[in-house]
Amino acid sequence: MISLNYRDARPIYEQVKDGLRHLVVTGAIQTGDRLPSVRALASSLAINPNTIQRAYESLEAEGYLYTVAGKGSFAAPQDGVNRVRRDALLGQFDSSAAELLFLGMTAEELTLRLRDAALRQARREEAGQ
Structure with missing residues (x-):
């Protein structure tokens, strides 16, 4: 666990x-x-x-x-997840995305990763229902 x-x-x-x-x-x-x-x-x-x-x-x-x-x-x-936590995570996301772009990752690569994460989440939600 x-x-x-x-x-x-x-x-x-x-x-x-x-x-x-x-x-x-x-x-x-x-x-x-x-x-x-x-x-x-x-x-x-x-x-x-x-x-x-x-x-x-x-x-x-x-x-x-x-x-x-x-x-x-x-x-x-x-x-129930509060807005403060969400805003903090979005700040981390923005910083990480900016650094990844600086390190040579393309916006398209970041978009694909985000879509993959959304698909995994949707599958988890379907499996739980």
Whole structure:
């Protein structure tokens, strides 16, 4: 599910957060799916439950999951992802695209990659329905 790299400069909670976000975005965790409890995930990763709690809280603030008291945490619908995260990702996208163009990639190559990503997402959505 999630793998941690102790040589990574990022804090463990960010690695957990990024791993869970990736699972939600790729469809491995579907909207409404229950995430492992804080204690269960902490135990399986052999880390402190507070680290998992911090990752869950951050993902909830970003709109990737929601928590129901006494029931657990669940993957949120895509419309729940907040605009701040979207704007941040678009800024990263613009910077990356500009650098790729500088390094010799053509606009057509970037367009093809974007279309391929959209097709993969559409297939994932079809498979989930």
